[in-house]
Amino acid sequence: MARMKFLLDAERCIECNACVTACKNEHEVPWGINRRRVVTLNDGKPGERSISMACMHCTDAPCMAVCPVDCFYKTAEGVVLHSKDLCIGCGYCFYACPFGAPQYPQAGNFGTRGKMDKCTFCSGGPEADNSEAELVKYGRNRLAEGKLPLCAEMCSTKALLAGDGDIVAGIYRERVVTRGYGSGAWGWATAYKESAGT
């Protein structure tokens, strides 16, 4: 079975934020929550790079390890999902996540957090595939429909790739060979403890 991964090629990202918008629209993500974001480093300076970042669905996921109520699970495709029924909104996963993926709705005054929300690799949650309950809590389940995550699917420069890790790494390696240098497959070393090629 495929091991699903995201790969962001910073040489191609043009900071159009279409991935962010597509994600929010596809999953009806509430206000204040961003499952995906585009971070621009060295904005306006030589060497500016933009990187679209979301949950990387780590191999040894820190969120899973630190969750006090053990609400995370990993699918057969290597996607890290969680149960909003079990989450208590403690915020530990945000402290542990290298990528800042977990998001919390403001549940009350001050810092009271609601149930955590994060990128599902467009594959829903523990509820039945494409059920109403799943749609409301976690958004669309595109994987169950045989589709890949919308952010990557509609990326105009194909900076963001999503799919079987071996295949996206292969595409990236081809690019690196063609253009003669790498730009870093963002987060791969941290998330998967492996290189996508040089």
Added chain:
Amino acid sequence: MAVAALMLAAVLISVGTTPAYAQATGGAPPVSAGSINTGERPLAGITDSNDAELLRALKGAQGQVTIQDEKAAVLIQPQGRDWRAAIKGPVRVAGAWLVLGMVVVLIVFFLMRGRITIDKGFSGRTIARFNGLDRFTHWLTASSFVILVLSGLNISYGRYLLLPIIGPDAFTGLSLALKYAHNFVALPFMVGVVMMFVLWVGHNIPNKYDFQWLAMAGGLFSKGAHPPSKKFNAGQKIIFWSVILGGAIISVSGIFLLFPFYFGDIHDQQLMQILHAVFALILISIVLAHVYIGSLGMEGAFDAMYTGEVDENWAREHHNVWVAQVKGEPVPGHD
């Protein structure tokens, strides 16, 4: 290489002198050929095997985002792994050893020494030791501390001890309730610590009797041995300052956690969580000893915080200087 850099510089300079770009480059700082080269392809030659290497090449993980969440501008924080390693490793293990170790020590102490009795027995006469405000402050702090400890230990150890027994749904229900309890009961605890400090700090300044008390280990291990002491002996002072200093660290770090990202960034939050857990576990261990000696471990001790009146014989054995001062008698050792 140098030739390529010079050519690149020449191209940029010619672009800079083009009228259409004049405004854009007007305020640009002068750049050396080297920085243009690295600026053009900052990541050329870097492999993607190491995120830290990439972040260094781009001078840090702090970027800019168009969404209104400053936290989102941190691209990668690999320190999250250090935090995870700390709380899942040394903090959890050492905390368990501290707390369980103290329980074992107390059990062994009880088996060896038994309950420390009043040598001369109850006299039947009592002396006022703690007034209503003292006792209110003590029990306010104590009861909130118990709730904080149980809810805190549940967050740290419940996944391993309780979750397998009661199942995920019940455990989440309980943990959610305990999370709210922890957040709200924190306030009375902090109030209690501040009140304790104000009420009792005067009696907890170290004095000469403390050295004697410590030299004799408080007479804990020898029957009939009672070092002189004022209102609080050195052991009690250790408890007092542990609660005040430990309570202060736990309160401040707890406020950081209660109001996430109000006072610090992600690294401050991680540091505060570790401080919170470490000092809480240390304080739990110390307070266990306090609870033991104030109840099961010593005859006559519990009355001090229950009725506020202690037996005169108990007071003379454990706090002889204080009794003499209260009763206007000559201070022992100063006749």
